[in-house]
Amino acid sequence: MEMLNGRELAKNIKKTITEKIKIITKTTNQNPALATVLIGENPASQIYIQSKIKACHEVGIKSYHYNLSTNATERDIINLINDLNNNSNINGILLQLPLPQHSLTNNCINTINPNKDVDGLHPLSYGRFSLLKSWEDILKSNLLVPCTPLGIMKLLQYYNIEVNKKLVLVIGRSNLVGKPIAMLMLAKNATVIMAHSKTVNLKQLTAIADIIIIAIGIPNFLSNKYSLKKGVVIIDVGINRTQHGICGDVDLDYVKTKNVAISPVPGGVGTMTITMLLENTLKAFINQNKLKFPQL
Amino acid sequence: MEMLNGRELAKNIKKTITEKIKIITKTTNQNPALATVLIGENPASQIYIQSKIKACHEVGIKSYHYNLSTNATERDIINLINDLNNNSNINGILLQLPLPQHSLTNNCINTINPNKDVDGLHPLSYGRFSLLKSWEDILKSNLLVPCTPLGIMKLLQYYNIEVNKKLVLVIGRSNLVGKPIAMLMLAKNATVIMAHSKTVNLKQLTAIADIIIIAIGIPNFLSNKYSLKKGVVIIDVGINRTQHGICGDVDLDYVKTKNVAISPVPGGVGTMTITMLLENTLKAFINQNKLKFPQL
DSSP states (O other), X not given: OEEOOHHHHHHHHHHHHHHHHHHHHHHHSOOOXXXXXXXXXXXXXXXXXXHHHHHXXXXXXXXXXXXXXXXXXXXXXXXXXXXXXXXXXXOEEEEOSSOSSGGGHHHHHHHSOGGGOTTOOSHHHHHHHHTSSOHHHHHHHTOOOOHHHHHHHHHHHHTTOOOTTOEEEEEOOOTTTHHHHHHHHHHTTOEEEEEOTTOSOXXXXXXXXXXXXXXXXXXXXXXXXXXXXXXXXXXXXXXXXXXXXXXXXXXXXHHTTSSOEEEOTTTSHHHHHHHHHHXXXXXXXXXXXXXXXXXX | OEEOOHHHHHHHHHHHHHHHHHHHHHHHSOXXXXXXXXXXXXXXXXXXXXXXXXXXXXXXXXXXXXXXXXXXXXHHHHHHHHHHHHOTTOOEEEEOSSOSSGGGHHHHHHHSOGGGOTTOOSHHHHHHHHTSSOHHHHHHHTOOOOHHHHHHHHHHHHTTOOOTTOEEEEEOOOTTTHHHHHHHXXXXXXXXXXXXXXXXXXXXXXXXXXXXXXXXXXXXXXXXXXXXXXXXXXXXXXXXXXXXXXXXXXXXXXXXXXXXXXXXXXXXXXXXXXXXXXXXXXXXXXXXXXOOOOOO
């Protein structure tokens, strides 16, 4: 079993971002800046936000944190987002999900200026990269692509894993991971299967896939019930808190007996996600300031 | 072999649209209106535009036609679209594709106000319906969905063909058909395979699919080289002009020997496409005037 190490790549990319920001700050006298928005006091969300802020500071991105109370109304959140949209010192806006009131999620995300949408969750962001013809077009466009899917693409590239013409099985159809990674894989000429909780006969599909990306949030779901193709590459995006600690959607004890390459939990894609947030914030800064700057 | 007759359904829907527009005109003293924009003099495009204008008049939609010359610049086209965006008498804008200069397509489409994007080709339109959780949410939202994919969904519904939990193979990944129909099928709980010209081993996939939607523009592509599951439903979206007349992407002589249901060319989905354009124009009118009106 080969391990795809997200930490190593994340470290390399952070180094590059740090250097680019140094040059930018020197030449423009400005800093890329990210606004983080947290509604309520969910402890897990607080931890996530803290690591994002810490990562910003590591690479030289300024951060501004906004915390509204759990009972903030839709109007309160939208007013804050509009203020941040109009604030030219802010390049990226990150609204930490889940919101205490789930039903407000779409309206709040849709309020974020798509050019500051560093999480890539606005429908316009999704439409923009999904309708481009190729992965090269997506890279050239400097568009904001959701962080986890972007991290997966970079991880595969780093390990020279061919996507072109491969059969990719995506299990899970969330707006955060499943739907966008399917479109990115398609842009890179993969044949893509979108599977989910309503899929019948998943066993038939795992057996023929060259690459499996799983993001469903069920500990050890991909177990010996499912046969795997020899040499399959598995990207585990699940982050599940169990009494034995954090684990992914893949039963490592099972897959380690197979000839597979795997991005494990922890240490795989998760570490890439925050790094892609930094990259998106830098991208947003470059786009907003119309800087000519080498592709990220 | 069962035939899925698009003409019959299109006729029924047109009747409903006509009645709704009659009521609307009576109560609001206004007419839904569509602007058709043609660049250049491509004869096939002229014929398409003519049938769209004719269909508008049949159901009571006003139409305004704009024809710019082949050598119109990007600025010329964008200025025209902006005028139509700002014209409150126009509810829908249809830019006939292909443009004489292909490279202008994205910028021109992106200029159309998404609320008037009756072809559903704007990235925001694509993102909006793709990120909703279910087909019911899409219907309730009154969003503008691309006409051919919407027509396919209605045709399947009309013939009571179950999509939920089925394995759907989409062959072709165009922005017009392949990508949007994949997202609509996913919203209706299908497991979706997105295949295309770079797909290896398509034979393996045709053999397991419950529903095949093909839109690649190669006459008689789906032939006896490909095995089919018993009872498969095939939606042929190809419109190919050959020396023997118009034909689809499916070899009818082959599939008619199988136990399949097929939407043929001509007479299948094609007739639904224009009808969905009428429905979208009515939807755009209703949305723009904030009318409360029964779901279409």
